[in-house]
Structures are given as C-alpha cells and as structure tokens.
Amino acid sequence: MAEYILARENGRVIPKEDKNFGISNRAKAAIREYGKDAVVNSTIGTLNDDSGDLIVLESVHKVFQTLGPKDYAEYAPIGGTPAFKEAAKKAAFKNNVPEGFIEVVATPGGTGSLRNAISNYTIYGDKVLTTDWHWAPYKTIASEIGRKIEVFELFNAERKFNIDAFKASVNDILAQQESIVVILNTPAHNPTGYSLTPTDWDNVIAALTESAQTGKAIALVVDVAYMDFAGDEDEYRQFIPKLSTLPENVLPIIAYSGSKTFTLYGTRCGAMICIAKTQAIADEFKRVCEFSSRGSWSNNAKVGQVILEKIFDDEELLASVSKERAYYRDMLLARGRAFSEEAAKVGLEIVPFDAGFFVSVPCDNPEEVAAKLEKENVFLVPLAKGLRISVASIPEAACRKLPAMIKAAL
Numbered sequence: 001m002a003e004y005i006l007a008r009e010n011g012r013v014i015p016k017e018d019k020n021f022g023i024s025n026r027a028k029a030a031i032r033e034y035g036k037d038a039v040v041n042s043t044i045g046t047l048n049d050d051s052g053d054l055i056v057l058e059s060v061h062k063v064f065q066t067l068g069p070k071d072y073a074e075y076a077p078i079g080g081t082p083a084f085k086e087a088a089k090k091a092a093f094k095n096n097v098p099e100g101f102i103e104v105v106a107t108p109g110g111t112g113s114l115r116n117a118i119s120n121y122t123i124y125g126d127k128v129l130t131t132d133w134h135w136a137p138y139k140t141i142a143s144e145i146g147r148k149i150e151v152f153e154l155f156n157a158e159r160k161f162n163i164d165a166f167k168a169s170v171n172d173i174l175a176q177q178e179s180i181v182v183i184l185n186t187p188a189h190n191p192t193g194y195s196l197t198p199t200d201w202d203n204v205i206a207a208l209t210e211s212a213q214t215g216k217a218i219a220l221v222v223d224v225a226y227m228d229f230a231g232d233e234d235e236y237r238q239f240i241p242k243l244s245t246l247p248e249n250v251l252p253i254i255a256y257s258g259s260k261t262f263t264l265y266g267t268r269c270g271a272m273i274c275i276a277k278t279q280a281i282a283d284e285f286k287r288v289c290e291f292s293s294r295g296s297w298s299n300n301a302k303v304g305q306v307i308l309e310k311i312f313d314d315e316e317l318l319a320s321v322s323k324e325r326a327y328y329r330d331m332l333l334a335r336g337r338a339f340s341e342e343a344a345k346v347g348l349e350i351v352p353f354d355a356g357f358f359v360s361v362p363c364d365n366p367e368e369v370a371a372k373l374e375k376e377n378v379f380l381v382p383l384a385k386g387l388r389i390s391v392a393s394i395p396e397a398a399c400r401k402l403p404a405m406i407k408a409a410l
C-alpha cells in the first residue's frame with residue numbers, strides 16, 4: 001500500500017512509478033549504451049517505423065502546417081465544433097452508419113470518452129465490466145472516479161470469445177446495482193489483438209437484449225481505438241449497424257479516438273458517439289457528458305478538431321490520408337503475421353490474435369520472464385496474465401526473431 005504525506009488516497013492504489021514508464025526508461029538507457037540495433041524496445045504503444053521513430057502521417061502533418069492562429073488558439077465549444085462532430089461521425093462509421101439518434105461529444109482522446117461514460121452511466125462505488133485481458137488505464141480511470149473494474153474471461157477453453165462468462169458477469173453485476181457500463185475493446189484489442197467476430201457480436205447483442213429485460217440501464221462502450229489498424233476499414237465496422245438493434249435501455253457508445261487513426265496522439269482528439277433509440281436518450285447523453293467535460297477538462301483542444309474538419313471537407317485529402325494509413329496498416333499487419341507465424345513454428349502459445357498493435361503471450365510468471373528478456377536487451381511489458389509485445393513499435397525482422405527468444409526465456 002502506497003504511503004501518502006499530504007495527499008489523500010481516496011480508495012485508489014497509486015504506484016510510486018508507472019510500470020510502463022520504468023521499462024521504457026530502461027529500454028532507452030539500453031539503446032544509449034548498446035545502440036538501436038542491439039535492443040528490441042517492444043513496449044511502445046505508438047506505430048513506429050523500422051528505426052523506432054514515431055510515424056506521423058505526412059498528409060495529416062501537411063494539414064497541420066496550413067493552420068492559422070485561430071485554428072489552435074481559440075476555445076472550442078464544450079461538446080466540440082459542429083463540423084468536427086460531423087467529421088467524427090464519418091470517421092467512426094464510414095459506410096456503416098447505424099440507425100438511431102446519434103449524438104457526439106468531443107473528448108480528449110478515447111480516454112475522455114471512457115471517463116465520461118463511466119462517470120455518467122454508473123454511480124459511485126459501482127462495478128464496471130471489461131475483459132480479463134485489458135488496457136490497464138481502465139482501472140485507473142474507474143478508480144479515479146470511485147468505480148471498480150470487474151472482469152470476465154475473454155476466452156473460453158476453445159480459445160473463442162467467452163460469451164457464457166460475459167453473460168454471467170453482466171447478470172451478476174446487474175443483480176447488485178441499478179446500471180452497468182460494459183467496455184469492449186475491439187477490433188484489434190489491446191493487449192491481445194483479438195477482434196470480436198460477427199458471431200461474437202450477435203451473441204453479445206442477444207445477451208444484452210436478454211439482460212435488458214431487467215429494465216436496468218446498460219451502457220455498452222465500444223473502445224475502437226485500434227479500429228483502423230485491423231484490416232479493411234469497412235469490414236471491421238460491420239458490427240456498428242448491429243448496435244441499432246439493441247433495446248432502448250441499452251445505450252451503445254463508441255469511444256472514438258483520433259490518436260492512432262490520424263496519428264494525432266498528442267492533440268488529444270476523440271469523441272464519444274451514442275447510438276440511442278430515442279431523441280430523449282440522445283439529448284440526455286449530450287447534456288450529461290458535456291457537463292462532465294466541463295467539470296474535468298472543460299473544452300477540448302481545438303487543433304485536432306480543425307484538422308479532422310479539414311480532412312473530411314476535402315475528398316481528395318481524405319483519400320490521400322486513407323491511402324497513407326493503408327500503407328502503414330499493411331506494414332503493421334505484416335509484422336503481426338510475422339510474429340504469429342514464427343510463434344507457431346517454435347511452438348510458442350499466443351493469446352488468440354487477429355490484428356493490431358499488440359500480441360500477448362500467456363504465462364504464469366510474466367515479471368520473471370520479462371526480467372530475463374531484459375538481460376538480452378528485449379523490452380516488453382509484463383501483464384497480470386502474460387507478456388505484451390508491441391509489434392507496432394518494432395521492425396518485421398524483430399517480430400520474426402522474438403518468438404524463439406520468448407520461448408527460450410519461458
């Protein structure tokens with residue numbers, strides 16, 4: 001338990017040092033000592049080129065360079081500029097526009113959407129449901145506002161989406177509280193790379209439709225942070241129209257992020273988008289989420305909003321951004337394939353992987369294995385149930401080399 005001098009704990013467990021930050025610092029120190037080529041830094045959550053440098057889409061950068069002072073210096077409206085809201089809908093849905101009452105609230109990245117969704121669709125002390133393998137900040141975000149993360153097993157014994165565990169957990173939590181927020185990070189889940197299949201989605205929708213018969217409120221937050229790096233952008237959005245079939249008391253909320261899609265990580269550009277069954281539910285969503293924004297970060301940085309406005313206002317520009325992204329997506333997909341092929345060859349078990357920035361290897365003693373690999377200048381992130389390898393930040397050759405090294409360390 002951490003000790004506090006003047007600060008208050010307030011039910012949170014705040015470590016002395018962020019774990020990832022510590023590993024990443026050691027990786028940087030190793031690079032300084034031994035050189036880039038001798039080190040595999042597979043801890044980073046951004047898409048990097050083969051030299052380990054951050055990839056920034058040139059087409060997006062060019063838009064940035066055309067901006068005038070008002071584009072970045074002016075306050076944006078709390079809920080986002082009207083043109084950004086339209087752009088965010090187009091960016092999130094592409095050709096898979098759902099039916100329903102759609103409302104958009106700009107947020108600082110997907111993180112802000114998660115925070116506002118938890119804050120408004122649960123009460124203090126409630127449990128928020130997500131998968132056992134999950135992005136660690138979910139817990140931080142929930143505990144920061146007095147909620148707890150509860151998990152269900154993402155995979156069953158057949159290595160398929162564990163719909164039974166999902167159903168049981170939703171119903172169990174609903175028996176204890178008046179509403180529930182469920183967070184599903186798909187496609188290209190962090191940290192496993194899993195994407196819910198169309199059948200998984202049908203099962204999730206059927207399960208929530210059944211649970212909704214309790215009359216309680218369910219917010220289904222779909223964290224799509226990696227959606228544009230999973231594969232064909234429309235194919236991976238086919239689940240979106242299905243969300244329109246959910247009953248009135250289940251509110252789908254897309255936690256949309258421009259961080260990866262437009263390489264706008266640092267501009268904190270995102271949006272929460274609801275697909276409501278009634279106008280009243282959509283209006284309520286806007287009212288409560290804008291209130292939360294006002295009370296936490298106020299308005300969002302305008303710069304990312306203007307960049308998206310400009311991209312979606314110009315078909316040619318949009319096409320060039322999409323083309324450039326497709327090039328890097330293919331590079332990323334090749335890295336993921338290389339890792340999983342080599343893992344199969346050397347008999348290294350990985351968690352069911354589809355696509356995206358990360359691959360996970362299940363193991364019993366992740367900290368120990370990670371420490372062993374660090375001695376060979378391989379840096380990756382130990383999680384509760386295994387190791388996370390960021391294929392987004394290392395070259396394909398390193399993706400081919402790593403499985404055997406991990407297997408040996410295990």
Ligand code: PLP
Nearest residue numbers: 109110111135185190225257259
């Ligand atoms: N969700 C997941 C699973 C993530 O990995 C991230 C970023 O790493 C986010 C959401 C949110 O990112 P941002 O707030 O930069 O949009």
